[in-house]
Structure formats: C-alpha cells, structure tokens
Amino acid sequence: MQCVTYKMYREMKEAKFVAFSTQKGGAGKTTLTVLMASYLHYVKGLNVAVVDCDFPQFSASDMRNRDMENIKGNKMLANQCSELYKRIGKRSYPIIESRPETAIETAGEMMKQQDIDIIFFDLPGTMNNKGTMRTIAHMDYVFCPITADRVVMQSSLTFAKVINDKLVTTGKTNIKGMYFVWNMVDAREKTRLYEVYDRIISELGLSALETEIPDSKRFRREGDTEDKRPLFRSTMFPPDRSLIKGSCIKELADEMLGIVKL
Ligand SMILES: Nc1ncnc2c1ncn2[C@@H]1O[C@H](COP(=O)(O)OP(=O)(O)OP(=O)(O)O)[C@@H](O)[C@H]1O
Ligand SMILES: [Mg+2]
Numbered sequence: 001m002q003c004v005t006y007k008m009y010r011e012m013k014e015a016k017f018v019a020f021s022t023q024k025g026g027a028g029k030t031t032l033t034v035l036m037a038s039y040l041h042y043v044k045g046l047n048v049a050v051v052d053c054d055f056p057q058f059s060a061s062d063m064r065n066r067d068m069e070n071i072k073g074n075k076m077l078a079n080q081c082s083e084l085y086k087r088i089g090k091r092s093y094p095i096i097e098s099r100p101e102t103a104i105e106t107a108g109e110m111m112k113q114q115d116i117d118i119i120f121f122d123l124p125g126t127m128n129n130k131g132t133m134r135t136i137a138h139m140d141y142v143f144c145p146i147t148a149d150r151v152v153m154q155s156s157l158t159f160a161k162v163i164n165d166k167l168v169t170t171g172k173t174n175i176k177g178m179y180f181v182w183n184m185v186d187a188r189e190k191t192r193l194y195e196v197y198d199r200i201i202s203e204l205g206l207s208a209l210e211t212e213i214p215d216s217k218r219f220r221r222e223g224d225t226e227d228k229r230p231l232f233r234s235t236m237f238p239p240d241r242s243l244i245k246g247s248c249i250k251e252l253a254d255e256m257l258g259i260v261k262l
Pocket of ligand 1: 024025026027028029030031032054059125183184185213214215216217219220221
C-alpha cells in the first residue's frame with residue numbers, strides 16, 4: 001500500500017472522513033457511528049463506508065457479523081432486508097477492519113473500488129500511538145461524544161486540547177471542525193453541569209452541537225433471531241421510523257450534514 005500525504009488526500013479524495021472520537025471509553029463512539037452510517041446510507045441515500053480501527057475489539061465489525069447472523073436466522077428480517085435493498089437499489093455499506101495506523105490507506109483502497117460520499121472511522125480510545133494521531137489528523141471532521149459526568153468531561157476536554165494543540169493549531173491536519181456531542185442526556189436531570197461545561201467548551205474556543213442525544217434503552221438493544229420488534233441500532237437496516245421519533249437521530253444527521261456539507 002502506498003503511503004499518502006495530507007496534500008495528496010486534499011487533492012484527490014472525494015469522500016468526507018468523519019470520526020466520532022474521544023479517549024473516554026463507553027461515551028457512545030461505536031453506537032453513534034453505526035446509527036449515523038445506517039441513517040445516511042439507507043435513509044438519506046448517501047454512499048457510506050465504515051473503517052473499524054478499534055483494534056482489537058472491532059465492535060462495529062462484530063455488530064455487522066451479529067446482524068448478518070440474525071438475518072440468516074430470522075425469515076421476517078431476511079425478507080425486509082431484500083425488500084429494502086431492492087427499493088434503495090444498493091446493498092449494505094462495507095465495514096472494514098483495519099489497524100488504526102493504516103486506516104487511511106484502507107480507506108484509500110475502498111475509494112478506488114467504489115463511489116463513497118462519507119467514511120466513518122471508529123477509532124480506538126488511546127491516542128498514545130503516533131499512527132492513531134496521524135489517522136485522526138486525516139479526518140475532515142471530528143465529533144467527540146460526551147456525557148454529563150465529570151470524569152468523562154475532564155478526559156474529553158484533555159482529548160480535544162491535545163487534538164487542538166498538536167494538530168489544528170500547527171496546521172498538520174485536514175480537520176476542518178471539531179464538535180462535542182452531548183450523548184445519553186437525561187432530560188429530567190438536566191443539571192447545571194451542562195451549562196458549566198458548555199461555558200468551558202466555548203471558552204476553549206470549541207463548540208458543541210445543538211442536537212443532544214437522549215439516554216434511551218433503544219440505543220442499547222439489538223435484534224435477535226426471535227425478535228419481532230422494530231430495530232433501532234443495526235448495521236443492515238436504518239433505525240425504524242417509530243423509534244427515530246424522540247431519538248434525535250434525524251436532527252443529528254441533519255446538523256452533521258450541514259457541517260460536513262453533503
Ligand atoms: N444515547 C444512548 N442512550 C443509552 N445508551 C447508550 C446511548 N449511547 C450509547 N449507549 C450505550 O452505551 C454503551 C457504550 O456505547 P458504545 O459502545 O457506543 O461506546 P464506545 O465509546 O464505542 O465505547 P468503547 O470505548 O468501548 O469503544 C453501549 O452499551 C451503548 O449501547
Ligand atoms: Mg466502541
């Protein structure tokens with residue numbers, strides 16, 4: 001594989017590179033990656049790809065394998081799947097596993113083989129690796145999921161500062177925007193913490209998206225071979241319409257598309 005420079009990428013690539021990234025585990029990187037990928041691919045008609053570089057967990061890729069197994073064992077899902085793909089005129093988006101340090105080359109290979117509008121990178125939580133920093137530096141946009149928890153916030157602010165100081169201010173990056181995304185927001189418990197952190201975020205010269213993702217069970221549930229309930233988090237289907245209501249997934253997609261300019 002050929003090693004690519006920022007300049008080469010700026011000149012040749014069509015697809016937008018996007019990552020939900022933070023060093024804090026469990027903030028919702030994989031969940032938001034998969035939900036956005038599925039929504040944009042199956043509902044918005046964009047051509048999506050995912051590079052799963054969260055070595056060695058590969059949670060997104062694992063999710064795809066589980067989804068395929070479920071479809072194989074569930075006739076109803078299998079029929080819905082073939083109807084969906086017939087209607088939209090394409091199949092599911094690729095989820096390719098990669099080492100974090102070679103993720104950009106992996107994306108480059110995919111882009112040679114098919115037209116892709118947007119590639120999501122599910123990155124590992126640790127930034128202590130030169131290769132991972134290089135991969136982050138190739139992103140066009142970084143969305144950093146945060147939850148209203150002091151430990152998560154502290155770690156996310158440190159992460160954003162490292163990216164800002166080491167990459168954005170030195171110009172050694174393609175990053176055009178970095179945004180925090182409030183996730184697992186409990187409306188009943190909207191405490192002062194949100195306001196305090198929103199102020200800190202803006203004092204640091206950073207911004208948070210307007211869309212806030214609620215804390216809701218549907219984000220955790222996946223279908224299985226017996227399940228007849230509508231699906232929400234799936235790599236093979238869009239989130240079901242009945243479950244999109246109140247999830248803010250549509251709002252997140254619209255706000256992100258405005259930023260990414262797709
Ligand atoms: N908005 C939400 N409401 C409820 N649960 C959520 C929400 N977002 C994510 N979760 C749940 O939180 C857990 C962690 O999410 P996820 O695995 O996406 O985080 P991650 O940042 O990818 O973690 P890791 O650092 O291990 O890769 C999962 O069980 C997921 O289902
Ligand atoms: Mg993950």
